[in-house]
Amino acid sequence: MAAASTPRPRALGLAALPDALVVLLVALALVALWQLAAWLYLTATVPPEFREGVITGADTRVPAELRVEQMKLPLPSMILAALANPDNADQLWLAGLTTLRSAVLGFAVGATVGFLLALAMAQATVLERGLLPYVIASQMIPVIALGPIVYSIFKDEELSRVLIAAYVTFFPVTVNTLKGLRSVDPNSLALMDSYAASRWQVYRKLRIPAALPYVFQALKIAATASVIGAIVVELMGAQHGIGVTILRTQYYGPANAYKLWGAIVVASLLGLLFFQLVAVVERLVLAWQPEFRRGRHR
Numbered sequence: 001m002a003a004a005s006t007p008r009p010r011a012l013g014l015a016a017l018p019d020a021l022v023v024l025l026v027a028l029a030l031v032a033l034w035q036l037a038a039w040l041y042l043t044a045t046v047p048p049e050f051r052e053g054v055i056t057g058a059d060t061r062v063p064a065e066l067r068v069e070q071m072k073l074p075l076p077s078m079i080l081a082a083l084a085n086p087d088n089a090d091q092l093w094l095a096g097l098t099t100l101r102s103a104v105l106g107f108a109v110g111a112t113v114g115f116l117l118a119l120a121m122a123q124a125t126v127l128e129r130g131l132l133p134y135v136i137a138s139q140m141i142p143v144i145a146l147g148p149i150v151y152s153i154f155k156d157e158e159l160s161r162v163l164i165a166a167y168v169t170f171f172p173v174t175v176n177t178l179k180g181l182r183s184v185d186p187n188s189l190a191l192m193d194s195y196a197a198s199r200w201q202v203y204r205k206l207r208i209p210a211a212l213p214y215v216f217q218a219l220k221i222a223a224t225a226s227v228i229g230a231i232v233v234e235l236m237g238a239q240h241g242i243g244v245t246i247l248r249t250q251y252y253g254p255a256n257a258y259k260l261w262g263a264i265v266v267a268s269l270l271g272l273l274f275f276q277l278v279a280v281v282e283r284l285v286l287a288w289q290p291e292f293r294r295g296r297h298r
Helices: 019-045 048-056 076-084 090-123 125-138 143-154 157-181 186-194 199-234 242-251 253-285 290-296
Strands: none
Touching (some): 090 125, 125 157, 199 242
16 A cells, blocks of 8 residues: 655745845845945944934035045945935935836837848748847947947937847847747647648747747846846936936035945835836746646645
8 A cells, every 4th residue: 555645845935935025134234234334434434423324425624635536435224314314205215216217118119120120031041141240239238338439429318228239139139039939849849730820820839929928037137137228328418317416416426425325226216126126027927837837736
């Protein structure tokens, strides 16, 4: 008689926690370590009588060589205070939303262009041979060099942000989509041929679904890159956006050290938020993928 199967023990520790909670716990641990390191650095480099003035950045009695210490390794508690300060809402959160809006628009344009270009190249080898080298060559131009050129041509910061975000998005989408369209199992293609499926039916029912995992991998990469591209344009003379806040707070020196780092944190959060949004859409669209089915039944 076969022995009764024993239930598998439940996972313990961090493995049993939701992913979001694990991320939060790691973030809190990193902030705590940062706070400790920043405080140790402050006490080691700044005499006690100047520490409060260095933290505020507004005490003129602090020697010039000590005023910049908080720009090197600031206290994260002060950065969080700057982020929570209502007086900074326009320059941090609203500016961040301006950047994110342009990044999303450029991301949508670049993803659409990249996907359609890959479809065209997949259907005609001559197009792939003729266009793919230029697609690759287009990425040899650094964004930091292309940003000011685009801005000087169009004289419109919103349009320039969208174009640069589209530029950094279309390449990974094109390459990954083309690879996905070519990744179909030959046996599946033979089966579709046996059903006398048209080319459109083969793409709609077989090639495009097979390419979607590759497409979303590219989209997640492009999500953060599009935000960076939008910020690069803002550093070239724009009037609005989180990149403008970063540039302006640098000019004002140590008195705005925490606002500067707050702007950097906001820029990082924009990329993280956009990445997670794409990941959620991927989970919904590719619910049939084994990795997401396992996630639901874990």
